[in-house]
Amino acid sequence: MPTIEELAEELAALRIRVETSESILQIHALKARYADLVDRRFSKGEVVDQDTLARIAREIADLFTPHAVWDGGPGLGVATGRAAIIERLERPTLTFSRHLFVKPIIEVKGDHASATWDLLCPCQRQDGASFWMSGSEADRYVRVDGSWLHESMTLTSFFMAPAADGFGTIFS
Numbered sequence: 001m002p003t004i005e006e007l008a009e010e011l012a013a014l015r016i017r018v019e020t021s022e023s024i025l026q027i028h029a030l031k032a033r034y035a036d037l038v039d040r041r042f043s044k045g046e047v048v049d050q051d052t053l054a055r056i057a058r059e060i061a062d063l064f065t066p067h068a069v070w071d072g073g074p075g076l077g078v079a080t081g082r083a084a085i086i087e088r089l090e091r092p093t094l095t096f097s098r099h100l101f102v103k104p105i106i107e108v109k110g111d112h113a114s115a116t117w118d119l120l121c122p123c124q125r126q127d128g129a130s131f132w133m134s135g136s137e138a139d140r141y142v143r144v145d146g147s148w149l150h151e152s153m154t155l156t157s158f159f160m161a162p163a164a165d166g167f168g169t170i171f172s
Contacts, residue, residue: 035099057089064150071154096124111143130163
């Protein structure tokens with residue numbers, strides 16, 4: 001029969017496991033929300049209207065801490081702070097994207113976490129050329145008032161391969 005002290009230790013360990021598991025699920029949801037919002041900037045192969053685009057950019061920035069770093073790499077640039085993130089995301093370089101984040105490796109330590117995600121993203125440039133983009137994102141997160149936010153997000157692109165027939169037919 002376990003002692004009260006042993007049961008207390010087991011309960012404390014279970015609490016940490018549950019909190020860590022819940023944090024990982026919340027970080028999954030945060031990344032899914034980010035991907036959904038980034039892709040909502042486009043509709044039927046075109047950028048949405050300016051008011052909608054501004055609203056979406058603000059919603060994306062709210063997923064980051066006030067001084068977070070959004071690093072899109074050499075092709076997309078770096079934005080530091082929510083205002084700069086909004087400004088950057090109000091100027092899309094594409095007319096279509098579908099961000100598919102897979103294979104997350106998430107590590108939680110108290111109110112801080114880090115993750116790497118593989119990214120596969122069909123996308124279309126403003127000139128109509130369609131591509132498959134592959135890369136990874138290295139993220140840092142912090143829990144603020146019970147909610148997880150991006151502290152930094154860094155994209156590393158592996159390749160952009162042309163999609164021979166384009167994605168135009170799906171917008172018809």
